Amino acid sequence: MKQLGAILLVDDDRHLLSSMADWLREQGYAVDAAASLSEGMAAVGRKAYDLALVDIRLGDGDGFELLAHCRKNYPDTAVVMMTGYGTVEVAIEAIRLGAFDFLTKPLIDEELLVAIERAMNQQKMLEENKSLKAQLDLRFGMENIVGHDHRMRKIFDMIDAVADTRATVLITGESGTGKSLIARAIHRRSSRRDKPFVEVACGALPETLLESELFGHAAGAFTGAVGEKLGKFKLADQGTIFLDEISTASPAMQVKLLRVLQDLEFEQVGGTKTFRVDTRVILATNDDLSRMVAEGRFRQDLYYRINVINIELPPLRERISDIPLLAEHFLRQVCADVGKEVRGLTDEAKAALDRYRWPGNVRELQNVIERAVLLGRSATIGVDDLPPALTAAGNVNVESIAGRSLKEALESPERQIIREVLESNRWNRNLTAEALGINRTTLYKKMKRLGLEDLATAMGR
16 A cells, blocks of 8 residues: 555554554554654654644643744644644644644544645645745756856845845846846746746737736726726736836836835825835846936836836857856756767867857847757767758858968957957956956967957057
C-alpha cells in the first residue's frame, strides 16, 4: 500500500496510543508513537513529519509545549491537538497558538480521517507555494538577469540599494532591454516580495480604459459597468505596481498619476469614495522624458516626481561581452522548457551574434535562440540555424574590398565596434577594454593602428 504521509502520534495512554497507531497504519500512514512529551520532542528532532497528533495532557508536561516547539522549529509539520477534556476556550487557545485543528476524545474514525486529510492537503499546498515561489525567484529574481558588463554590475548594485526602500524608480532604455525583468527583480529583492506584483502596459489601452484599469470604477459609472471593479493600484496594495510605457499617458492621466504618486490616494471612475494604498511604484519608458518635458508633451512636475531613482539599461550592442553569456543562458532555458538537448553554438554562430546590431536587444536575442533550438536539427546551433538578418549582417561585400587585403577589409568593422564602445564609455580605456574582453595593452595597440588614438587626442580625450 502506498504511504499517505508520516504521522507522529503523542499520547500518554499507552493502550490508546497502540491501538490508534495500528489503525492509522492500516489506513496507509507511516506512524511513529510517543508516550510522553520528552519522547515527542525527541521524535520531531530525529525525523520530519507531515502531521503530529498530540494529546494536551501528557504525563511529563503539556502538549502545548510540543505545539510551540513544532511551530518554532518545524513549521512544515502540521499539529492537531487532542483532549478528553475539551472546552471552547481550550480549542480557541489551541488554534490561536498555531494548531491546525482541535479534536475531542473519544475520537470518531471518520472525523479523525477528515482532520488528517485536511491537514495533509494544507501542507501539500504550502509545499507547492514554496516551490512556486522558488521558481519565481529563479525566473524573476536578479539571478536570472545575466550580465558581466560593468554597467550591468552597477545596475545590480543599484537594485540591491533601492529594493527595500519606498522610492519611486524610473527604468529607461530601448525596447527589449529587459525593463520588466528589472522591475520584477526589485520587487523580489524587497520586503514586499510576498505581496502582489501588478504590471500595466499603459500604451496598450486608450485613456478611458486605462483610468478604469488603474483606479477601478463604481457600479453604473458608464455603460456596461454593472458592478464595482477594483483597479490595479488597489490590487497592488502592500505590493508593487509597474507602469510600463509611462510616456504614452495623456495630459489628463498625468495629472491623476501625479496625485496618486504624491498622496497614494485616488477615487474610482464614477465614484466618490477615496481609496488610500501603500503601493511601491516602478515606471518604465523607452522615450526620452526630459526631451518630452522640453517639448511640453510630459508634465515637468510628474517627471521630477517619478525620476527619483533612474536605472538606465544599456542596449545590447553596447554590451558585446554579454552576448555569448545571454545566448548560453537562453539556450539552457529553452532546452529545459521544451525538453530538447542542444550542446551549444558553433564558433561561426557566436561570431554572427557578435557582429549583429540587435535593434530588438535582449528580447530579440532570446527569440533568435528559441527559434534556433525549436527549428534546429543538429546537436549544436550553427549559422544555418540563425535568421537571415543575422547571417546577412556578417556578409562581406566583395566589391567593397576589391583592391584591398583581407586585413584592410576587416579593419573597418573592427574600428567601428571599438569606437562605439569607447563612446559609450566616454572614451575611458579601462572600461572599454573590460567591455570588449581584452586587456588594456591590446586596446591601446588597436586604437593606435586604427587611428582612434589620434581621434581621441583631437577630441581632448
